[in-house]
Amino acid sequence: MFFAKHKKESVVLMTALLIIAYIGRFTNLIWLFDVSMIAIAIIGGLPLVFRAVRALKFKIISIELLVSIAVISALAIGEYSEAGIVVWLFSVGDLLEEITLKKTRKSIQDLVDMAPKTALKIESPSDRSFEEVDIDEIEKGDYLLVKTGSQIPVDGQVVAGNGHVDQASITGESKPSHKEIGSSVFAGTILSSGTLVVQAEKVGEDTTFGRLIELVEEAQDSQTKTQRFIDRFSQYYTPLVLLLSIIVGLITKDLRLAITILVLGCPGALVIGVPISTVAGxxxxxxxxxxxxxxxxxxxxxxxxxxxxxxxxxxxTGQPSVGKVVNVNGDQNENLKILASIEHESNHPLAKAILDYWQKDDVYPVSDSQIIDGRGIQAVVNQHSVLVGNERLLNEAGIETTTDQLSKTSSHVLLAVDHELRLVLEVSDQxxxxxxxxxxxxxxxxxxxxxxxxxxxxxxxxxxxxxxxxxxxxxxxxxxxxxxxxxxxxxxxxxxxxxxxxxxxxxxxxxxxxxxxxxxxxxxxxxxxxxxxxxxxxxxxxxxxxxxQKTMHNMYENIAIALLTVLLLFIGLFTGYIYMASGMLVHELSILIVILNGMRLIRRN
Missing domain, CATH: 3.40.50.1000 (HAD superfamily/HAD-like)
Known part of the structure; x- marks a missing residue:
């Protein structure tokens, strides 16, 4: 829409017209003052009317409807200055809201801008002849060369080289993390020193970095129960103000007072305060x-x-290591080979510990593998029925697991072959x-x-x-x-x-x-x-x-500021201390206050 695209330019033009209006007023050119105020009311009022009509199509009585009725009514009774100032103040507040939301979302845009665009693809870990390719061309398993000062383009594992990686964009850590062969790395992080060869495990939107951006963008568009309450409150509040304005107008016969109620009743700070706290938090x-x-x-x-x-x-840490090994029956090497064959099929942290202990690629083929939830795995290995897991798994299968040689204060991995306990490993974590x-x-x-x-x-x-x-x-x-x-x-x-x-x-x-x-x-x-x-x-x-706690406290502060402002405005109006223009100024100042209050959450970083 034209007005939405040129919101800033409209506010600048209205501000210039406001200056011209007051020049006319101070030089006794009343016609210049009136014409400028009418122009301001039209330039700023048209987008408000369009937004109000659009909301009505969805059966929503919006805040813009209150302001639109107030401005049109003010123009009708010749209160051009009131109409112009109200529209100008509302437009300035609207622009401030937009600028602030953009600023609070800047942290996410910074992440998006940091997303890697290209990568240096090589054929093997020892190869140094690279081809620069678009990140979308990278596939799982590809080898990528990462030089000092470059972004790591994928989630993966270091297969050659070593260095220090700045992971602040992912983990928030300010101290660079040392990476060597076997270390995991994240897309979007920076290699501050050294050279790495990384084998891709996750690429594009599937990386931790990509999912992080997606999650935060979705989160910032979500609502708390408090925010949903505010939205429902606004739907009922707006027609209530309209009704109050009509009743006061009929009783007092004071059209100006009725219009002023419409203007001052706009809960702008209430509507913007909660989203500002949400997005910033x-x-x-x-x-x-x-x-x-x-x-x-x-x-x-x-x-x-x-x-x-x-x-x-x-x-x-989830990186356990094998300690004591007790061979109960059979040949220990054969038992370890069977155990390693089973664990080769698993991605459990204990499986990695056992494979690190075995340190051989020589394993048996595994068939009929089945995970027993919370207990372990059963499978057929080299034509033998095998169970690998905790004491509970073997006890439920009727296999005796008692052994005096193991510490009762450690985790155990037990191997049973053909219904016989063969091997017990003591596994420790830190x-x-x-x-x-x-x-x-x-x-x-x-x-x-x-x-x-x-x-x-x-x-x-x-x-x-x-x-x-x-x-x-x-x-x-x-x-x-x-x-x-x-x-x-x-x-x-x-x-x-x-x-x-x-x-x-x-x-x-x-x-x-x-x-x-x-x-x-x-x-x-x-x-x-x-x-x-x-x-x-x-x-x-x-x-x-x-x-x-800080985010929710900030949200409640903004709600309190908004409601207190509306209450004080109505008190001032009915006691004769507040008028339309001055009331609108206070109203817009309250919007500025909740915006600045919400932005404190960003500055606390």
Missing amino acids: IGSAAKRGMIAKGSAALDELTKIDTFVFDKTGTLT LRPGAKAALDNLRKIKDYRLILLSGDNQAAAENMVADLNFNEVRGDLLPVDKAAAIKQLQSDGHQVAFVGDGINDSPALSVADLGIAMGSGTEAAIDVADIILVNSSPAQLPIAVRHA
Whole structure:
């Protein structure tokens, strides 16, 4: 539409006409003053009328309708100055809203602009003869050369070289991360030193960077319950003001007073205040490496009283290693080969630990592989029936698993072949750095109830988090058990957030009042979660809570400012201290105040 495209130019023209009008007034050229004010009313009033009519087609009585009726009525009774000033002030406020929303969305545009456009494709990890290709031409498995100062174009794994990568655009970390062979890298990050060869695993919109942009854009268009309430409030409020104006006009016979009620009753600050806080809050959270899938997620985070955690990959690094190996029956090498063959089919963190321990490509073909939820895998390997998993899996199959040679405080992977226990591995993981400090900081914010739900045996789970002072630790749980535990907490009146990272965490993430996923987690967990901690650090949790509190507090501040302004304007109007032009000035100043207040969320970054 012409007016929407030239909003800035219209405001500039109206401002020039306003200056001319007052020059005419001070030089006693009243006709110049009147003509300029009428011109302002027409230039700024036409787009308002069009917007009001368009809203009426959808049976919506908009704020623009109030202003349009007020301006037309003012022109009809010869109050040209009132009509012109009201339109000019409303147009200036409208332009300010547009500029502010663009500014608050700038953090997302910055991410979009940072998206890699081309890549240096090579034929093998040792090749240095590259071809520069468009990013859309890259496929999974391709080898890409990344030089110092260049963007990493895909999500992938380093297969040659080493260097330091600035991952601030993805994780929010200011300190460069060292990368070497085997390290994972993200698209959109910058190689600040060194040279890398990266094998592509995810490209284009499927990369972490691409999904991050998509999630934040969707989130900024979402609404909290508060915002939906404001929208409904506006639908009822507008006709109420119209009715009040008509009643006052009929009783007092004062048309000017009735028109002034229409003008001053516009809840502009109320309508703009909530979206400003929403967009600014989500945008600034994204720059800190916390992706909220909508302002409703931030709203819910402020209401949580119980945090429930998964252990592996959430509180721990998710990079376990094999410790003690106990060969119970048969040849140990043969048993390890069978075990490695099974784990070669899995992407579980324990599988990687076992394959790293085996360190051979010599494996058997596997058939009839089936995952037993929360327990392990059953399959046929080299014509033998094989079970790999925890004690529960083997016990349910009637296989004795008792062994005095293993620590009761460690996680175990057991191998059974043809219904006979063959091998037991002791697997250990490490807590993520800063996990204890993160939970301590959470407790400083609020007396949260902290619970650990783990699939590991009870003793191993308790031993791993002994220093974290959980209110409750529960082990030996299946995914459905975790979801059931959360439902029980909810039925007891608790608002529950679940923090996890794996496919097996999806049921718990779904049933919790708020799902929080680690950025390094599986796609299933990230898709289900409401908030994603891109850096996969528990230290981001207390930061996220404080940010959510600031965002919602800012939103409520804006609502209070808007409603108080309308109340004071009506009091001033009926007591004779406020008139149409002065009231509209106060109204537009309130819009400016809520805009500036919302933008504080960006400056806090």
